[in-house]
Amino acid sequence: MDLIAFLTDWGLSSYYVSVCKSVIKKINKNADIIDITHSAGHFNIKKYASLIFRASRDFEEGTVFLCVVDPTVGSPRNPIALKTSKYNYYFVGPDNGLFTFVIQEYGVEESVELSDKRFFYKTDYSSTFHGRDIFAPVAAYISKGITIDHFGPKTEKLTTFDMQKPVIEDNKVICDYLYSDDFGNIETNLSSNYLENLDLSKKVTVEINGTKNVARVVKNYAEVKKGELLLHVDSSGFYEISANQSSAANKFNLTDDFEGKIKIYLEL
Structure with a gap:
């Protein structure tokens, strides 16, 4: 379970992607990180939700997906991790609709709110860089075999946006x-x-x-x-x-x- 698929809307002109990879490697030096994309525009949650779902179907069972498109970072929206019923995929990121399609298509076996600071990169974590301080380390720990029930309380109310079938x-x-x-x-x-x-x-x-x-x-x-x-x-x-x-x-x-x-x- 060392494979982590990484997606953000940060682009590659700054250091954000690299430091998240560094945090992952500090926790799991054997982690194999595959970039899905970081440059498909900013803030468009529905677009990235579509990209996550379409890309995920070609990844092996048990892959950990680290996904950070988070225009309301620092707000009351929850940081979450979930395990899907189909393919045993793991998704780590903000609960803002980003996982709508994978929730609908794969189902959810378990989902938790990320609240246990023992698994954060910094206990005094940044209010604007949860990708580095919360999501990347949690994804790394999952890739090492830590089950998601360690990271915080279960949550059953996950945010999805309304998508009508054709x-x-x-x-x-x-x-x-x-x-x-x-x-x-x-x-x-x-x-x-x-x-x-x-x-x-x-x-x-x-x-x-x-x-x-x-x-x-x-x-x-x-x-x-x-x-x-x-x-x-x-x-x-x-x-x-x-x-x-x-x-x-x-x-x-x-x-x-x-x-x-x-x-x-x-x-x-």
Whole structure:
């Protein structure tokens, strides 16, 4: 259980990521730390919650996920650790909705509030750097085999945000916008299992934030002309709206803080 997957929104231009790794190594010199990402923008909890879930499915059972996207650090929100029912994953971080998708998809076997200062890096811990002083050391101790019941009292009320499952109304599918990546690909919560027999010969109309564009239903980017919109199943098993060698997000004038719905008009 020495594997720790590390995700933050801190970027790499300062020292924050490095010192957290150093704290982990002080506690468990054998820890193998894999960076998921630290540079997918700041403060967007829903985006990072999506990234955590999509990345986690390719990690081995028992992996410890250290995840710190914490715009309200120092507030009454709880620091937590949880163990999932499926895959025996461990997640350590703030209880602010960051673990919404893993809670929904994997279930929770046990969850605790991190309150025992014996396991903190500093008992007089920083009010703004819980990543170093609370989350990193707890993740390190878990990676050494310390069970999470040692870190504090059990908590059953975990924060999640409301995500509705895709629905079909008349000739359209309505799903949630999750985030756009650096290529401008638009990620949705529409699973490939939801539309198992979508005809690859069809074109669909996509409506986001009042803007409508036509996209072709294909398997990969190269099947459409440069700049043309496409709808396909991405490597995570969800439908993605993309533009070949261009930005689909720009075509819909999307920003990361958009929280609306995506409507996909098609023949069913």
